[in-house]
Amino acid sequence: MNQWLDERLHISRLNDKFLRKAFPVHHSFFLGEITLFSLIILILTGILLALSYEPSNSLVVNSFDPGSADKPNLIPAAYHSALKINAMPFGDMLRRIHHWTANIMVAAAVIHMMRVYFTGAFKKPREINWWVGMLLLIFTAFTAVTGYALPYDNYAYNTLKVIYSIAASLPWVGEWVSQAAFAGKFPGDGLIPRVYGYHIMLLPGILLALTAAHMLIMIKQKHTQPQYAKRIAYKKIVGVPLMTQQTPIMLALTLVFAGIIVLFSAFIPVHPVEFFGPPSTTPINNIKPDWYLLWVFGVLAIIPSFEIEILGGVINSEFVGAIVVPTLAILAMFAVPMLDRSRDNLYYAENPTNYPVRLGAGVAFMALLIVWSVAGYKPELISAGILSNTNANAVLWIATFLIPALSYFAVQAIVRGIRSLRESDARDRAAFQAADD
Amino acid sequence: MTRYKRQDPEITRRKFINVAMGTTAAVGGVSLLSTLGAANPIFRLTANKMPPQAGDILVHAQESKEGQPIRIADLGTQLVRAWPQGKDENGEPVIRKGDPNNILALYRFPKGQIVAPTNLDATIDGETVAYSDICTHAGCSVGDSDINAGEMKCPCHSGQYDPKRGCIVVGGPPPRALAQLPIKLEGDNLVVTGFFLTYPYPYATEAEWESIKKEVEAART
Numbered sequence: 001m002n003q004w005l006d007e008r009l010h011i012s013r014l015n016d017k018f019l020r021k022a023f024p025v026h027h028s029f030f031l032g033e034i035t036l037f038s039l040i041i042l043i044l045t046g047i048l049l050a051l052s053y054e055p056s057n058s059l060v061v062n063s064f065d066p067g068s069a070d071k072p073n074l075i076p077a078a079y080h081s082a083l084k085i086n087a088m089p090f091g092d093m094l095r096r097i098h099h100w101t102a103n104i105m106v107a108a109a110v111i112h113m114m115r116v117y118f119t120g121a122f123k124k125p126r127e128i129n130w131w132v133g134m135l136l137l138i139f140t141a142f143t144a145v146t147g148y149a150l151p152y153d154n155y156a157y158n159t160l161k162v163i164y165s166i167a168a169s170l171p172w173v174g175e176w177v178s179q180a181a182f183a184g185k186f187p188g189d190g191l192i193p194r195v196y197g198y199h200i201m202l203l204p205g206i207l208l209a210l211t212a213a214h215m216l217i218m219i220k221q222k223h224t225q226p227q228y229a230k231r232i233a234y235k236k237i238v239g240v241p242l243m244t245q246q247t248p249i250m251l252a253l254t255l256v257f258a259g260i261i262v263l264f265s266a267f268i269p270v271h272p273v274e275f276f277g278p279p280s281t282t283p284i285n286n287i288k289p290d291w292y293l294l295w296v297f298g299v300l301a302i303i304p305s306f307e308i309e310i311l312g313g314v315i316n317s318e319f320v321g322a323i324v325v326p327t328l329a330i331l332a333m334f335a336v337p338m339l340d341r342s343r344d345n346l347y348y349a350e351n352p353t354n355y356p357v358r359l360g361a362g363v364a365f366m367a368l369l370i371v372w373s374v375a376g377y378k379p380e381l382i383s384a385g386i387l388s389n390t391n392a393n394a395v396l397w398i399a400t401f402l403i404p405a406l407s408y409f410a411v412q413a414i415v416r417g418i419r420s421l422r423e424s425d426a427r428d429r430a431a432f433q434a435a436d437d
Numbered sequence: 438m439t440r441y442k443r444q445d446p447e448i449t450r451r452k453f454i455n456v457a458m459g460t461t462a463a464v465g466g467v468s469l470l471s472t473l474g475a476a477n478p479i480f481r482l483t484a485n486k487m488p489p490q491a492g493d494i495l496v497h498a499q500e501s502k503e504g505q506p507i508r509i510a511d512l513g514t515q516l517v518r519a520w521p522q523g524k525d526e527n528g529e530p531v532i533r534k535g536d537p538n539n540i541l542a543l544y545r546f547p548k549g550q551i552v553a554p555t556n557l558d559a560t561i562d563g564e565t566v567a568y569s570d571i572c573t574h575a576g577c578s579v580g581d582s583d584i585n586a587g588e589m590k591c592p593c594h595s596g597q598y599d600p601k602r603g604c605i606v607v608g609g610p611p612p613r614a615l616a617q618l619p620i621k622l623e624g625d626n627l628v629v630t631g632f633f634l635t636y637p638y639p640y641a642t643e644a645e646w647e648s649i650k651k652e653v654e655a656a657r658t
């Protein structure tokens with residue numbers, strides 16, 4: 001049979017080209033795989049959810065609590081179907097798995113990028129894949145956010161409202177853009193069908209295409225090799241082939257990973273739609289975006305209010321906080337490979353401590369995002385008495401500059417410490433060897 | 438370098454094909470873009486989506502009492518949410534909640550506490566005042582502050598407003614004060630006497646607000 005297939009599909013070529021691709025043996029190389037598995041689990045659970053979900057925000061009678069004939073209890077169909085999903089066997093579990101996996105996918109992607117950044121794996125020839133990876137990160141965030149909107153409870157409603165108005169805050173074109181993106185003035189009748197289209201068709205399509213490109217480029221360019229490979233066989237590719245050695249490792253990883261997600265989902269509820277209730281005009285106290293967007297939220301919380309009108313376009317604090325600042329941060333990440341001027345192709349993952357500036361800059365950048373995320377908790381910090389209403393903004397702004405700078409210099413100091421230790425080790429070894437001879 | 442470049446009098450076939458393909462791609466791309474226009478549906482200003490206007494009465498927005506007219510006695514220093522209720526084309530009462538940005542915040546403070554820049558003429562006896570309850574920042578519904586009593590706090594990005602001083606921004610990112618709505622007492626009902634005094638959310642400029650006001654006026658006559 002093998003031969004029959006081979007004559008038609010040239011399996012052996014496929015085998016040579018793809019299935020024998022060598023995977024480096026190092027745990028940090030699993031992060032990308034975890035991201036990929038998450039995507040697969042998300043698609044599978046997403047399909048199951050889509051089978052029972054009703055993408056519409058028109059009002060229907062709540063079948064769980066119909067009210068009276070003259071005053072029926074009307075709720076949006078999407079919200080109603082979320083309640084129904086919760087009521088079906090394992091329905092709530094399905095939603096939780098989908099939700100948890102989404103969080104883990106973003107987390108794994110972020111850590112995967114940190115690994116790539118700190119070991120210099122973005123350098124020539126892998127710049128393109130860094131950029132594809134950035135796009136993946138951005139579209140993953142979009143997919144996650146549109147997913148949030150679908151249960152259409154009060155939380156989703158408020159989130160959507162903020163997203164709509166962020167889009168509308170673009171000077172000149174904002175109104176048109178947000179109406180085109182969200183099917184008319186908020187909340188238009190077509191709102192949920194539109195977001196549903198994004199979440200299950202457009203964005204997953206983009207994600208799959210980008211993932212395919214990401215992996216093809218990776219197979220073409222090969223992984224960076226971990227340091228030990230240099231000692232074993234210089235300039236040779238060291239690792240285990242996809243077929244058959246890496247596959248069982250991957251399968252084991254998938255199973256463990258799926259098990260962890262199911263455990264999480266069994267014990268830690270996420271997004272209880274019943275608790276938030278259908279969309280209403282009652283604000284939700286302390287509403288927060290997910291952790292990976294908290295930094296944008298934090299910027300918005302500490303940015304002072306202003307509004308400038310230029311030629312009929314309005315530039316306000318919302319536009320600067322929610323669009324300009326994140327765009328700058330993302331551009332900085334896009335620019336990472338261009339800051340590197342090496343001419344040679346990179347074979348081996350670099351030791352981060354040999355590149356103190358890069359290491360420091362990366363840590364400072366993360367520190368900045370953490371400070372801003374903490375700023376997202378401004379109201380809580382004030383309520384808890386840690387900051388006061390009058391000094392909160394000043395303190396958080398000072399931290400915005402001070403903490404990244406401090407972490408940069410702390411990294412430099414630590415790196416210097418590590419180096420001097422390493423050098424004295426080398427001296428000792430040399431002395432020892434000399435004595436030995 | 439350019440001095441030695443061969444000057445080709447004729448356009449080469451390659452160049453021709455490139456230009457032709459480029460033009461086709463550009464034209465095709467632009468025409469595909471035009472389909473994006475379909476993404477933006479038309480908007481019809483129906484009675485339930487109009488902003489509050491003269492003659493509307495204020496009714497409770499809170500779920501358990503929704504639609505009941507608000508009485509002065511229902512109000513106090515805690516925020517009470519209200520919808521404007523007007524008449525549709527057939528003269529039937531209609532709650533204008535088709536536009537959720539119409540939600541209103543009502544307060545009643547002891548005499549003398551409400552000061553400028555609140556427009557006192559637009560309040561009832563200098564005690565009862567109505568504002569748009571939609572944060573001018575990103576459109577969340579604003580509630581009573583749990584940090585500073587007597588202030589309002591927007592839960593979304595912690596914008597803060599002072600309802601005794603014309604709902605000016607006292608903290609956070611909102612760019613403008615909440616818009617004040619002029620009201621009066623007529624019998625037991627709270628009645629709106631005109632449009633918001635300044636432009637409310639979601640309008641980004643005075644001009645946009647003026648044009649919607651004109652549209653409403655036109656629809657009324």
Ligand code: FES
Nearest residue numbers: 572574575591596
């Ligand atoms: S929406 Fe109110 S502060 Fe942002």
